[in-house]
Amino acid sequence: LQEVTASSRHYVDRLFDLDPQKVLQGVIDMKNAVIGNNKQKANLIVLGAVPRLLYLLQQETSSTELRTECAVVLGSLAMGTENNVKSLLDCHIIPALLQGLLSPDLKFIEACLRCLRTIFISPVTPEDLLYTDATVISHLMALLSRSRYTQEYICQIFSHCCKGPDHQTILFNHGAVQNIAHLLVSTSYKVRMQALKCFSVLAFENPQVSMTLVNVSVDGELLPQIFVKMLQRDKPIEMQLTSAKCLTSMCRAGAIRTDDSCIVLKTLPCLVRMCSKERLLEERVEGAETLAYLIETDVELQRIASITDHLIVMLADYFKYPSSVSAITDIKRLDHDLKHAHELRQAAFKLYASLGANDEDIRKKIIETENMMDRIVNGLSESSIKVRLAAVRCLHSLSRSVQQLRTSFQDHAVWKPLMKASKVLQNAPNEILVVASSTLCNLLLEFSPSKEPILESGAIELLCSLTQSENLALRVNGIWALMNMAFQAEQKIKSDILRGLSTEQLFQLLSDSDVNVLMKTLGLLRNLLSTRPHIDHIMSTHGKQIMQAVTLILEGEHNIEVKEQTLCILANIADGTTAKELIMTNDDILQKIKYYMSHSNAKLQLAAMFCISNLIWNEEEGSQERQDKLRDMGIVDILHKLSQSSDPNLCDKAKTALQQYLA
DSSP states (O other), rough: OOHHHHHHHHHHHHOOOSOOHHHHHHHHHHHHHHHHHHHHHHHHHHHHHHHHHHHHHHHSSOOOOHHHHHHHHHHHHHTHHHHHHHHHHHHHHHHHHHHHHTSSSSSHHHHHHHHHHHHHSSSSSSGGGSSSSHHHHHHHHHHHHEEOHHHHHHHHHHHHOOOSSSHHHHHHTHHHHHHEEEEEESSOOHHHHHHHHHHHHTTTTTTHHHHHHHHHHEETTEEEHHHHHHTTTTHHHHHHHHHHHHHHHHHHHHHHTTTSOOOIIHHHHHHTTSSSEEEEEEEEHHHHHHHHHHHHHHHHHHHHHHTTHHHHHHHHHGGGOOOTTTTOOOHHHHHHHHHHHHHHHHHHHHHHHHHHHSSSHHHHHTTTTTTHHHHHHHHOOOOOHHHHHHHHOOOOOOOOHHHHHHHHHHHHHTTHHHHHHHHHHHTSSSSHHHHHHHHHHHTTTTTOOTHHHHTTTTTTHHHHHTOSSHHHHHHHHHHHHHOOOOHOOOOOHHHHHHHHHHHHHHHHTTTTTHHHHHHHHHHHHHHHHHHHHHHHHHHHHHHHHHHHHHHHHSSSOHHHHHHHHHHHHHHHHHHHTTTTTHTOOOHHHHHHHHHHHHOOOOHHHHHHHHHHHHOTTTTTTTHHHEEEHHHHHHTHHHHHHTTOSSSSHHHHHHHHHHHHOOO
């Protein structure tokens, strides 16, 4: 290193010469020495060239030519490795270059912008550095009109530094749409392309920007029409893809209808074309991911996409690439693609998930695609988290199919990797867990043959632990899956669930602030308390706590659905043989049932009547005493009143109950 740096030292030494002409020549020689030479760039940084170049760049006494050449050399150093960029950032290059933009000299401004562009497109540069000073954005907007270079570099800076809604809002409020729109018809391809990229990041998941873009026109033509022209097959691929992304964002934001011809006949077919074998890896990835986003929530677009250019079969190729027999002769390309092949698999899973989100026939086609289930099973255990998440999403989408749950899902035992994905809770991010547990909910439906083996592999424990999660979606899924599991289950499973949950946790869930958690927990209780022997067994072990919980909810501030579900649980308890007594000996609960019989809501009245019917049913032991006690409470009078009700359901139920008294 010493020898090498010694040979580079004279470049740095000349920057300190007293003769300005020699300094300028030194900077020019340095520029020629570093072009395309990463080793030389690293040497000069080690030798401390950067602080001196920045000093010269900022000196008022430096000639404009010298300042411009300094900016060019710094830009060249930034083109090297990520470490170079880090070194430049450590020397506070960004404030120095932003300051340079205030100069009146256009060539110097362009050199500063070119260098800023190179630094901002590096992954090591924090985007927020662009937004620290509010005046910077408005100054950049003003510089857009200076030259085609300022247009190209500034749009490129914006599109790289616009990450998320906060940045979108800042740029939008500074007039980005109006200032950039006319650049879409620039004579320079680079300017058109960078302006288009700007719009694609500004509009992404942003209804405000999307709704504005629809009504903007340039030279009498509306932006959506301009985007459609840029989608045509004779345009460069990156232009087609980026304009498809703009139209997709506008469609998802509701600014363009999903049945608009520019979506159905232009955007969707363009994105399907991007998925073909002929396209480069990154084009296929971006095409599939954008298409997945476009059709994600619209059944009609899912149907159209599924029959366009054999898309479902075409996506199967995403799993075979690059193969050892690939026609890639470019070694660099092959190396790159091997490293990024997992992105193709992720994109294919995402698109399959969107395609199969609603339509049973499409799901069938996807599952019948060669080795599809094996591919998903493999995807669930890949090292890349993104692939795992996409595979789980795909599986979740397909698990909405009753038919498939009974066949393909069983044949491939998909629950195994799914349980594995969920069990390694430690390394699974919440996002994966939420989708994996939703899928488990579907696999645990009573008609699903996967139910048995899942239980044997420790699902109850896993799901009970999910109900304690901080994450709401996980709590809901955990309790929902337990609810599905308890449906028409045998007594042992029900006891295991109650043991696994613990009374304490049950109360915790019943007092959860989220109504979804509460409803699913009540659904679980209702499923646990079905069939007589089970009701009596569970009430003999947990009766006191369950009655407490019921009282708690009937007294609380809850909506009609919650109260109705709770009264249905009471009706189930009243159907038990010995469990009945827990209601009959609890005057507080009896008064509540009586109160709900006269409630203003017919659903609650009906649910309360179910409780009464089960308590007074004649053929059961002790029915006489129960009837007498309820008559003394005034229940019969209420039944007479209800038998005159205009609601046919209430009227019938009341008459049936009264017959029990007469029999």
